[in-house]
Each structure stands twice: as C-alpha cells, then as structure tokens.
Amino acid sequence: MMENLLKLDNVNTHIGQYHILQGVHFEAKVGEVSVLLGRNGAGKTTTLKTIIGLTPATGGSVTFLNQDITKKPTYDIANLGIGYVPEDQGIFAQLSVEENIKVAMKKESEESKEKLEYVLNLFPDLKKFWKKAGGNLSGGQKQMLAMARAFVNDSKLLLIDEPSKGLAPIVIEKVMEAIVEMKKRTTILLVEQNFFMASKIGDSFTLIDDGKTVHQGAMKELIDNDEMKHKYLGIG
Amino acid sequence: MDLIISLVINGLATGMLIFLLAAGLTLIFGLMDVLNFAHGGLFVWGAYTGIFSYAYTGSFIVGIVVAILTGLVFGFIMEKLIITPVYGNHVQQILITLGFMLVLQEMIKVFFGPNVVAVKVPEYLAGSWQVGDIIIIKYRIFIIIFGFIVFGLFHYILTRTKVGLIVRAGVMNKDMVQALGINIKRIFLFVFMTGAALAAVAGVLMAPYSGSIYAELGMEYAILAFIVVVIGGMGSFQGSLFAAILVGLAGSFMAYYVPYLSLAVNMILMAVVLIFRPQGLFQAAKG
Numbered sequence: 001m002m003e004n005l006l007k008l009d010n011v012n013t014h015i016g017q018y019h020i021l022q023g024v025h026f027e028a029k030v031g032e033v034s035v036l037l038g039r040n041g042a043g044k045t046t047t048l049k050t051i052i053g054l055t056p057a058t059g060g061s062v063t064f065l066n067q068d069i070t071k072k073p074t075y076d077i078a079n080l081g082i083g084y085v086p087e088d089q090g091i092f093a094q095l096s097v098e099e100n101i102k103v104a105m106k107k108e109s110e111e112s113k114e115k116l117e118y119v120l121n122l123f124p125d126l127k128k129f130w131k132k133a134g135g136n137l138s139g140g141q142k143q144m145l146a147m148a149r150a151f152v153n154d155s156k157l158l159l160i161d162e163p164s165k166g167l168a169p170i171v172i173e174k175v176m177e178a179i180v181e182m183k184k185r186t187t188i189l190l191v192e193q194n195f196f197m198a199s200k201i202g203d204s205f206t207l208i209d210d211g212k213t214v215h216q217g218a219m220k221e222l223i224d225n226d227e228m229k230h231k232y233l234g235i236g
Numbered sequence: 237m238d239l240i241i242s243l244v245i246n247g248l249a250t251g252m253l254i255f256l257l258a259a260g261l262t263l264i265f266g267l268m269d270v271l272n273f274a275h276g277g278l279f280v281w282g283a284y285t286g287i288f289s290y291a292y293t294g295s296f297i298v299g300i301v302v303a304i305l306t307g308l309v310f311g312f313i314m315e316k317l318i319i320t321p322v323y324g325n326h327v328q329q330i331l332i333t334l335g336f337m338l339v340l341q342e343m344i345k346v347f348f349g350p351n352v353v354a355v356k357v358p359e360y361l362a363g364s365w366q367v368g369d370i371i372i373i374k375y376r377i378f379i380i381i382f383g384f385i386v387f388g389l390f391h392y393i394l395t396r397t398k399v400g401l402i403v404r405a406g407v408m409n410k411d412m413v414q415a416l417g418i419n420i421k422r423i424f425l426f427v428f429m430t431g432a433a434l435a436a437v438a439g440v441l442m443a444p445y446s447g448s449i450y451a452e453l454g455m456e457y458a459i460l461a462f463i464v465v466v467i468g469g470m471g472s473f474q475g476s477l478f479a480a481i482l483v484g485l486a487g488s489f490m491a492y493y494v495p496y497l498s499l500a501v502n503m504i505l506m507a508v509v510l511i512f513r514p515q516g517l518f519q520a521a522k523g
Contacts, residue, residue, distance in 0.1 A: 052415055078417035090412035092405045102398070103405045104416045153417065 005030045005065065005157055005187050006051070012059035013043075013050045020046045021057070025213050026206040028157065033179065033188045035202035035219070037195070037233060043211040044191040045087055048159045051189075052084045053077045064157070079106075083150030087161040087191075089142045093135030097126050097145055100134050104149040112152065118185075119148040122178050140171035147178065157187045164194040176201055195235055199223050207232050238370045243488045249376035251484020252383025253445065256438035257457055258464040258476040259390065260431025266407040266471020268424050270319055271326055273333040275435050276458025277340030278314075280451060282307050282436025283443045284348050287355050290440075296358040303440035304433045310340075311432025315425050337455065344451040357444040379441055386434070387477050394473060403427060407471050463502045467509045469516025478517060 006028040013021040021043050028034040036044045049055040051062055053074035062070045069077050078084065092100050105112055120127045123144040129137060134145060143163055150158055163179070164172045172194070179188060179201055192198040198205070198219075205222050207215040209232055215222075222228060229235040261275050282303035290299030318336050322328040356362070357375045365372045394400035406413045406423055414420050442457070443449045464483055468475025483502050491498040509517065 054411055054415065073419070074411070074414040075417050075419045078415055084415040086412070086415075090409055090415070092408045092412070094408060095401070095405060099401055099405075103401055103413065103418075106417060149416070 003030045004028070006189065007063040008047070008051070008060070009063070010060035011047070011050060011057045011062060013046055013055055014058045015046070015055055020055075020211055021050060022211040023060070023213065024050075024208060024211065025060075026216050028187060028189050029204070030187055031183070032203040033183050033190060033201050035198045035205045036189065036191045036208060037198060037205050037222075038208040039232065039234065040193075042208045044208055045161055046211075047208065048084070048086075048161050048189070048191055051077070051159060052082060081154055081156035083153065083155035083158045083186075085143075085146045085150045085158065085160040085163065087165065089146040091134040091137070091142050091145055093133065095134055096131050097134060097137070098130050100145055101126075101149055101152055104152055106153055111154075115152050119151055122181055123148055140167050140174065143167065143171075143175055144178070147175075147182070151182060151186065155186055157189060158182065159189050161191045162193060163190070164192065164197050172197060195229070195233060238368070239492075241370050242372075243492055244485065245372060245376050245380070247485035247488030248481060249379045249445065249484070250487060251481040252379050253438050253442050254457070254460050254464050254483060255383055255477050255480035256386060256434050256441070257461040258468070258480055259386075259473060260434040261461050262465045262468065262471055262473065262476045263403070263407075263427050264431045265465065267403055267410075267427050268319075268323070269326075270323070270428075271329045271333065272319070272431075273330055273458070274314065274318070274337040274340060275333075275431070275461060276454030276456075277337045278307055278310055278432045278435040278454075279439040279442075279457055280344060280449070280454030281310060281340060282439030283449045283453065284344055284353075284439075286436070286440030287353065287443045287449060288348065290358075296361070296444075299440055300437060303436040307433035307436030308429050310436070311429035312425070314432065315428040319428065337458075341451045341454060350451070352448050352450045354448050355443040355446075361444070375444060379445060382441065386437075390473060399423070399426070460502065463506045465516075466506055467516060469518040472516065472518035475516055475518030 004027040009025050011021050011024040012019070024043065024047055026034070036047060038044050046055055050057050053069070053072060057070050060070070061068055064077070064080060064082065067080065069080065092103065095103070101116065105116070125141050126145055126148055129141065134142065137145060147160065147163070160179070163175050167175065176197055179190070182188065190198065190202065202219040205217065205219050206213055207228070214232065215228065226236050257275065257279055261272060264270050264272050285306040286299040286303030289302035290296050314336065318332055322332055361375045361378050363374055365374065394404060402413060402418055402423055406420055410420055460483065464476055464479040467482065468479030483505065486501045486505060487498060490501040
C-alpha cells in the first residue's frame with residue numbers, strides 16, 4: 001500500500017465571515033495524481049490555499065510528511081516541499097521568464113540546475129522566451145511557467161489549480177502530457193473542472209460539495225459511476 | 237541661458253532631496269501596501285541626529301552615518317511595533333502613522349529643544365564655482381550627485397540582485413512570493429528599514445541646504461514626497477525619481493517666473509496627473 005504524503009482531517013476554513021470549508025478530509029498518496037472535483041464554489045481552490053497556508057485552516061488538521069502544517073506560515077510550508085500553481089498562475093508580469101524562475105530557485109546547486117534543465121526540456125517554449133516578460137506570454141505559456149516555477153525546487157508535492165482553465169484544446173493536451181511526465185518525479189494534487197482531463201490523468205479523486213468531502217476513491221470508480229458524476233459534477 | 241541653468245540646478249537639487257524621501261515611501265507602499273504618514277518624522281529625526289553629530293564631531297560624514305543608523309533603528313522599531321499590527325488596514329495605518337508622526341515631531345522638541353537650529357554647509361562643500369556668468373553653488377551639485385548615486389545603487393540592487401528581484405516580485409504578488417518559500421515579512425522589514433534610512437539621509441542633507449531645521453519640517457517635506465509618489469506611481473522607484481525632478485524643476489521655475497503660483501504648482505501637477513493618469517506616470521505592475 002502506498003504511503004500518505006498529505007492528509008487533511010476535518011479541515012474547516014473561514015474567509016472573513018464566511019465558513020468556506022466545513023469538513024474536508026482526504027489523503028494524497030506518494031506518486032499519484034489526486035484530483036479534487038466539485039462544482040464551482042464547492043471549496044476546491046480554498047482547499048489548496050488552506051494547504052499552502054494562504055487561507056489557514058480554522059479547524060481540523062493538515063499533515064504533510066507526518067508533520068502538522070496546519071498553523072505554519074506559507075513560506076515554511078513551501079520550504080517543506082510543496083509547490084503551488086494558483087488558478088491565475090501568479091506570474092510576476094514585469095519579470096522575465098528567467099527572473100520568474102530565479103525568484104523561485106532557492107539555490108543554484110547541481111540538483112536544481114538539473115531540475116531546471118528538465119523543466120525547460122518539458123516546456124521548450126520557456127527556453128525560447130527566456131528573456132520575455134511573463135506578462136507578455138500566452139495563457140498556455142504562463143501555465144507552463146507557473147508549473148516550471150513550482151517544480152524547480154525540491155517539490156515533493158505540487159498543488160495545481162485548474163491548469164486547463166481558459167486554454168485551447170491543443171494546449172490542454174500539452175499541459176496534460178507535462179503533468180503525466182512530472183508525475184514520474186513528484187506527487188500531484190490537482191483541482192480540475194475539466195472532467196475529461198481529470199479522468200485521463202487522475203489516479204484518485206475527492207469530491208467536494210458545499211465545503212465538505214462527499215466521496216473519495218479511485219478515479220476508475222468515478223468514471224463508472226454515472227449517478228455520482230451527474231449529482232456532483234452535472235455530467236451525463 | 238545662465239538663468240535657466242541656475243534654475244535647473246536649483247530644481248534638480250530640491251528634486252533629489254524629495255526623491256530620497258519619496259523613494260522609501262513608494263517602496264514601502266508598493267511592496268507592503270502601507271501608507272506611512274510618519275515618514276516625515278524619520279526625515280526630521282535624521283536631520284537632527286545627523287546635524288547634532290556633525291556639530292559634535294565636526295565631520296559631516298559622521299553626521300550622514302548617524303542619520304542612516306537613526307533611520308535603520310527607528311525603521312526597525314516602527315515596523316515591529318507600529319506597522320505590523322495594522323497590515324492590510326489603510327484606515328488604521330493612516331491614523332496610527334499620523335499619530336506617530338506627531339509623537340516623533342514632539343520628541344524632537346523634548347530631546348533637542350523647541351528652537352530653530354541654524355545649520356552651516358560643511359566647509360569643503362561651501363561656496364560656489366563661477367563658470368562664465370553662472371554661479372554654481374557647490375552644495376547643490378553635491379546633493380544632485382549624491383541623489384544620482386543613491387538612485388544608481390538602488391537601481392542596481394533592485395534589478396541585479398536576488399533580494400531586489402524578490403522585492404520587485406513582492407510588489408507584483410506578495411502571496412506568490414510566499415508560496416515560493418520566501419519569508420516576505422523579513423523582506424518587508426528590510427524594505428521598511430531601508431526606506432527609513434533614505435528618509436533620514438534626506439533629512440541630514442536637507443539641513444545645510446535650507447540653512448536651518450525645526451521639528452515641523454518633516455511634515456512639510458512629507459507632503460511633497462506624497463505628491464511625488466502619487467505623480468510617479470505608487471510603488472515605482474524610477475517614477476519617484478522622475479516625479480521628484482519634475483516637482484523640483486517646476487517649483488524652481490515657477491518661483492522665479494510666476495511666484496504667486498509657486499506653492500500651488502505641485503498640487504496642480506498632481507491634479508493633472510490624477511485626472512489623466514490616475515495610476516501615476518510609472519505605475520508598478522501588480523500581479
């Protein structure tokens with residue numbers, strides 16, 4: 001049985017006066033692509049933000065590598081080995097592709113250079129536009145830059161929020177291929193609205209509805225369950 | 237032509253002093269989203285501690301170093317005690333920093349006395365050069381060169397070093413910088429202390445320029461610095477330099493040609509910029 005890398009236990013999160021997460025629980029296993037699914041506003045993005053500490057949990061616990069990270073500051077969580085690709089990609093618009101990656105690189109060791117080489121081979125466009133301002137890249141290139149930036153350090157877990165959002169089908173294909181490739185080196189927790197993409201690359205799923213986990217299981221189980229897909233994702 | 241050159245030198249010198257004050261203010265706002273109305277207090281404390289050290293030791297350089305140290309120490313204390321509790325709340329920031337500005341101003345009177353202090357230009361910077369019919373005052377040239385060196389130094393730090401890269405990234409998207417494993421609070425403290433030191437240096441350089449210092453001077457210059465930050469674009473370092481020179485030159489020329497408008501010229505400039513380009517001339521991009 002595969003080891004749990006990340007575990008959320010009855011996580012509650014408030015943003016201002018709103019009680020967004022009201023009991024999220026799931027595990028992400030080493031080497032898997034776990035997908036968080038649910039309708040718009042279900043709490044998927046907040047779940048990722050809670051894990052990385054941008055909207056800290058007000059109840060429950062988040063455990064990463066058997067360490068309680070619930071109350072840790074964002075930079076500490078990131079330094080433990082969690083990379084984050086937000087929904088809007090979070091590109092530093094006026095910095096070049098090179099500078100965007102340099103901000104993320106903690107040290108220029110042989111290992112990080114090898115990782116950089118690896119992501120540049122994975123996303124050749126980044127090498128091509130190395131000196132171009134991040135704000136001038138296309139949507140797909142921004143997504144690739146955001147993923148490369150999160151991956152270039154020693155990331156044991158990548159949190160990727162809706163990587164297919166707003167992208168053309170051909171670009172989505174490329175992003176999917178990259179995620180499958182990155183999976184060989186790291187564990188991935190994905191938020192995705194595009195069920196086709198999620199079902200293609202996901203190993204396991206967690207369904208979130210109204211801020212609560214309603215089901216967790218192997219992706220195949222969800223693919224075969226039309227009733228669940230219809231009820232929680234509005235498909236079929 | 238001679239007159240024009242003299243007015244340009246006057247304007248540039250005033251502009252550079254305002255730039256030193258505004259540069260810290262704009263970085264503090266751009267990165268930390270903090271409206272610091274106590275910035276003028278740091279300016280006047282730099283002026284007093286620097287000038288008193290200068291008077292005591294006879295060395296203007298010691299005065300500048302003491303002013304920098306004053307700025308760093310006050311910046312550290314202020315960020316930790318005054319600013320940290322009010323991050324993210326502009327109304328509270330305005331109230332608490334305005335209050336602290338008054339405290340700093342009154343403390344000057346407690347520690348250094350309420351009277352105006354006369355300040356002389358250091359001997360080696362006093363006097364003037366005559367080039368043809370133009371009289372060039374040495375101290376003004378010193379301020380202009382000092383200002384450009386500071387600009388060059390900070391431009392280098394911001395564009396060529398890792399910490400500068402992080403500051404620029406932080407101005408665009410603080411959350412993302414943290415998510416990349418960087419303790420943004422440490423960067424905030426560094427920027428705040430640097431901004432405070434720049435304000436203090438502006439204070440000690442301004443003292444011989446104006447010939448006297450008094451406690452209320454901070455507020456007067458802080459208003460000019462705020463105008464410069466608004467014109468240049470909140471968060472833009474280059475914008476501050478450009479706007480400070482613009483304000484300095486406009487003040488210098490208007491004072492000569494249309495004296496009755498010289499006090500209003502900065503407000504008019506700011507109003508024009510706010511009408512046609514409310515984000516400022518060089519707005520720093522937010523992520």
